[in-house]
Amino acid sequence: MPAAQRADARRNYARILAVAEEEVAAHGADASLEQIARTAGVGSATVRRHFPTRAALLEAVFRERIEALAARARELAGAEDVRAALLEWLGALTAYSTSVQGMATAMLRNGDLAPEHANPCVDPLAEAGDPLLRRAMRAGAVRPGVTATDLVTLIAGIALATEHHPDPAAEADRLLGLVVAGICPPG
Known part of the structure; x- marks a missing residue:
């Protein structure tokens, strides 16, 4: 049996x-x-x-979409315009994070997950976005010192900040534009 x-x-x-x-x-x-x-x-x-753990459940719930976003980052990593490629990926991550309740919370480190442990939602995204980010940095399209984890965390923050806004997607896009202005020198 x-x-x-x-x-x-x-x-x-x-x-x-x-x-x-x-x-x-x-x-x-x-x-x-x-x-x-x-x-x-x-x-x-x-x-x-x-x-x-709750984190394990959330990872399973979001796994398919996280894998799709990671695959998109890998596809864009070879793009000629590295700044545009990074911004396209951040836009896709923002769009998904603001459209699915719970994703942003899962992307943040919280009381259930000590900072020294891997975050099953953030880490695969940051790992996939890192080559995109490094290429953009080498091209001078992103300020030095920015990490892929920083970017994923910022997107999570934007999603959380806009979840009760009348038009979360539009507000998230506006806030992403402000973040981009801060991390990407004018091109």
């Missing part, structure tokens, strides 16, 4: 993740783990077995 248990465990994982995606979309990163368990028809211990 171990094979049946493995199939059962896979079904539970998929069901928990589907419910978690809905709950995070509705309630943000602080969605109730107990509510997720109830709606998925499993116990809290089953949720914790699959996702030992």
Whole structure:
């Protein structure tokens, strides 16, 4: 019967993740783990077995989109206009972060995650954006000292600052423009 248990465990994982995606979309990163368990028809211990921390659950919820954003950064890393490529990627990251409740919170380091530990949402994005940023720095399109983690954190801050604005996307674009003016010398 171990094979049946493995199939059962896979079904539970998929069901928990589907419910978690809905709950995070509705309630943000602080969605109730107990509510997720109830709606998925499993116990809290089953949720914790699959996702030992809230950060692990959020990583799973956002993994596909984070991977798509990371892939886009890798595609843009070879672009001729390095400044435009970096700005396109930051725009895509901003658009997604402001359109999905909970993403910005997941991108910030918080009480659940000590600063010395990896952030499962920030680190893959920063790692993917780093070559783009380094090329832009070498070209003089970005001020020295800016890190990819700084950029992802700034985008998270913009998303959080605009989440209750009447037009979060427009306000986020405006704020991104202010950030770009501060990190990118006029070109």
